[in-house]
Amino acid sequence: MNPIDELRAARPAHLGDTPVDESTRAAELSYAMSRPRPVRRKRRIVRPVWSLSLVGAAAATAVAVMVSGTGGTTVPETPATITSPTPKVKLSAREILLTAAAKAARQPAGTGAYWHTVSVQRTLFAVEGADYRVMDRQREEGWTPNATRGDQWGSIKPLGARPATAADEEAWKQAGSPAKIPVKVPGKPLPMTLKTFPRKAYTGHSPLVDGEVFWLGRNVTMKDLRGLPTDPAKLKAWLLSSYEGHSPGSNSDPMPADxxxxxxxxxxxxxxxxTPQVRGAAFRMLADLDTVDVIENVTDAEGRQGTAVAVKEHTKYSGVVETRLIFNQATGRGLANESVLVKPEGVQSAFEPGTVWSSQAVLEAGWTDRKPSS
Structure with missing residues (x-):
């Protein structure tokens, strides 16, 4: 499990992936980085999901960067665009995924002392006692050592909450533009207070435990990741060997295999x-799933255009939810992960169908020799 997952897993279960006040966050970081690595749970946030028309939630276009092993060059991740004046042949979902697989497999492998990731998490909340919504944001950064020994690092920087749409902003202004906003949190009887202004980053580090650095149906090491099958059928069998019929985050929430x-x-x-070959195999594996859909021309929270591969499931607390993986079709590189409320129920019944309830936009993912600092 990487540091960001470790920090998240240390948070009390009733809070999910929602923000907390600064003194609590500092205590959590200190505790999380000093304890053994727990099993990663599936992120049940309110997910990384806002409306696709949530114009107020899209930030200025960011670039995804692959850092070289020497910490030198960076490669901007640019959205795919269609410039041909001639009619374009529409590809099937399988053809799109197989094309992405070929592009992903040709990406440079890279090397370095640390696997470095930067992402922005966004979560949509309804405001307590008011008729508007706010989007809370935080920047997460992680460094996972390539070696079997060494410290793993994680950092979380709250970026502040803001009204989700222009209409929400007007309602917020009518309420006096409060800097602290009470919001409803599923599973909690009392509201939680969000702040509209950014705060300092909280950083922590701890030694690796048994070399386990990520969660892939079970805790895995760098050696496990390097040894993953590059054949899609074998990769699927390897992953499904950990499947027990329920959600990764709950023994009581049944989930089909796909x-x-x-x-x-x-x-x-x-x-x-x-490796790029394993990433390509993952695309080919998804191409063989009957329940997977492909949605073209999707814009993520950072304003980047891509293609989404998606699967729907009926959840215990939120109704029918669509999980989307957005990728750059021109390169086969992942951009973002979103949860969309298709048929909201239970704790999410106040949101409209099509609401993107939470998202994770990956800004950087690659190897670097640059050592993190506290």
Missing amino acids: PWLFNVSVGLIIDMPV
Whole structure:
């Protein structure tokens, strides 16, 4: 498990992936980085999911960067664009995924002392006692050592909450533009207070335990990741050997094999230090799933255009949810992971269908020799 997952897993279960106040965060970081690595749970946030029309939530376009092993060059991740004046032949979902697999497998492997990731998490909340919504944001950064021994590092920087849409902003202004906003949190009887201004980053580090650095249906080491099969059928069998019929985060929440496989394997494409050949195999594996859909021309929270591969599932607390993996079709590189409410129920019944409830936008994922600092 990487440091960011470790920090997240240390948070009390009733809080999910929602933000907490600064003094609590500092205590959590100190505790999380000093304890053995727990099993990663599936992220049940309110997910990284806002409306696709949530214009207020899209930040200025960011670039995804692959850092070279020497810490030198960076390669901007540019969105795919269509410039041909001639009619374009529409590809099937399988053809799109197989094309992405070929592009992903040709990406440079890279090497370095640390696997470095940077992402921005966004979560949508309804405001307590008011008729508007806010989007809370935080920047997460992690460094996982390539060696079997060494310290893993993690950092979380709260970026502040803001109204989700122009209409929400107007309602917020009518309420006096409060800097602290009480919001409803599923599973909690009392509201939680979000702040509209950014705060300092909280950073922690700890030694690796048994070499386990990530969660892929079970705790895995760098050696495990390097040894993953490059054949899609064998990769699927390897992953499903950990499947027990329920959600990765709950023994009481049943989940069919295809959605489970999709949720577990997203990291292979978006932010895990696997070889380009394994990343390509993950795309080919998804191409063989009957329940997977492909959605073209999707814009992520950072304003980057891509293609989404998606799977729907009926969840215990939120109704029908669609999990989307957005990728750059021109390069086969992952951009973002989103949860969309298709048929909101239970704790999410106040949101409209199509709401992107939470998201994780990956800004950087690659090897570097640059050592993190506290």
